[in-house]
Amino acid sequence: MNTMNIAKNLFAGLLLTTAVGAAMAEAQYPAETRFVSTKTRADVVAELQQARANGQLLVSDRDQNVKVVASTKSRDEVRAELAQARANGELSISNQ
Secondary structure (H helix, E strand, O other), X not given: OHHHHHHHHHHHHHHXXXXXXXXXOOOOOOOOOOOOOOOOHHXXXXXXXXXXXXXXXXXXXXXXXXXXXXXXXXXXXXXHHHHHHHHOOOOOOOOO
């Protein structure tokens, strides 16, 4: 008798799951709409070239003006400053 109740409950659950799945599958979300462009490929390419020429489009990191900065301190001076900052408590030491 207990097995019969389990079987009925499983069947009811399966039936309910199937019904909910079918109800959810009725409408597509978001609604499928067909995109229609108002510009030709040549128009888009021309706009892209114009934006590049005007400097409005960053193509890559190499397009940025990179300034080379030379250090005025030696490696030993930087290490000494680091040790001093740690000793003064200005820099916390972490294992992270």
